[in-house]
Amino acid sequence: MTFLSMKTSDRRPTNRWGPDKRLEFIDYRLRWDGRLNRSDLSEFFGVSTPQASLDISRYVALAPENVRYDRSERVYLATEAFRPLFPSSSPQRFLNDLLAYASGVMEPGATFLGWHPLVAVAPTPTRTLGTETLVALVGAMRRGQALAMTYQSMKSATPKTRVISPKAFGHDGFRWHVRAYCHLESGYRDFVIARILSLGEEQPAPSEPPEDTDWNTSITLALEPHPGLTDAQRRAIALDYGMEQGEVRFECRRALLLYTVRNLGLNKVEGKTPKEQQIVLKNHEEISSLLDRPPGK
Numbered sequence: 001m002t003f004l005s006m007k008t009s010d011r012r013p014t015n016r017w018g019p020d021k022r023l024e025f026i027d028y029r030l031r032w033d034g035r036l037n038r039s040d041l042s043e044f045f046g047v048s049t050p051q052a053s054l055d056i057s058r059y060v061a062l063a064p065e066n067v068r069y070d071r072s073e074r075v076y077l078a079t080e081a082f083r084p085l086f087p088s089s090s091p092q093r094f095l096n097d098l099l100a101y102a103s104g105v106m107e108p109g110a111t112f113l114g115w116h117p118l119v120a121v122a123p124t125p126t127r128t129l130g131t132e133t134l135v136a137l138v139g140a141m142r143r144g145q146a147l148a149m150t151y152q153s154m155k156s157a158t159p160k161t162r163v164i165s166p167k168a169f170g171h172d173g174f175r176w177h178v179r180a181y182c183h184l185e186s187g188y189r190d191f192v193i194a195r196i197l198s199l200g201e202e203q204p205a206p207s208e209p210p211e212d213t214d215w216n217t218s219i220t221l222a223l224e225p226h227p228g229l230t231d232a233q234r235r236a237i238a239l240d241y242g243m244e245q246g247e248v249r250f251e252c253r254r255a256l257l258l259y260t261v262r263n264l265g266l267n268k269v270e271g272k273t274p275k276e277q278q279i280v281l282k283n284h285e286e287i288s289s290l291l292d293r294p295p296g297k
Helices: 019-032 038-045 049-062 091-103 131-143 231-240 254-263 284-290
Strands: 067-070 075-078 146-151 160-171 176-182 187-192 196-203 218-225 248-253 279-281
Touching: 019 038, 019 049, 019 075, 019 091, 038 049, 131 146, 131 160, 131 196, 160 187, 160 254, 218 231, 218 254, 218 284, 248 254, 254 284, 279 284
Parallel strands: none
Antiparallel strands: 067 075, 146 160, 146 196, 160 176, 176 187, 218 248, 218 279
16 A cells, blocks of 8 residues: 655555455565565564564464574575465466566555566557546446547547446556447447547436446457467467467457457468467357457447
């Protein structure tokens, strides 16, 4: 938790984080730093040294095989038999923390990261979103209200005003969208937030929006290595995507299907060599009818 009124050096979670959260911290630091001392807990959570000692003792009682005390260095070390107690110590969480830190999404102290390796993220252009626009969309969602919106689409030469009932946010991998029922076109659409020119005051919806079936329905995607790859290349791709028995399956909201397919490079495969198109949709026939539908505006 970050408090904007604090100085940068004081931006630490407070002891309002309960004892279980401190156990998670111990587990995380042992897993990824390999070491921990009482000052780590005291500085991060703002607890006393005696309290930090109690927290470490409690952790040792729960998982004595995970930690040993090195008297020469006066530090607790992870053992070779270490097995994390909490899901927050998973590799995915650690890499997500690194990504958030490298992207500037989170400041030091907002994650459990201690020492960490150098990390960089391939840059993309920064998209500036208006604060007032986001505040208005969130407020209308929370109160179940509609908004008059002036929007510049790719299909129209000039901006168009319409009434929308915003329901959710979606990220297509590059841009943020608002998922909304468009009362002008009588259907759910995805509107790129950066293209919203203005929003009016909240108002009652002209009609009750129906269920957003595409948002509420999940589609299973099955990926496999391109059949034209060599056996060694197929094994490499299987490792890249965590495939088992030659495939990996995952769920996707139907409303986000075309974005997902596009991001994975599965929308335009004709004419590509196997090395260029390393993965293919194994269940393409099952979902082919959905791939012809427009993803929204």
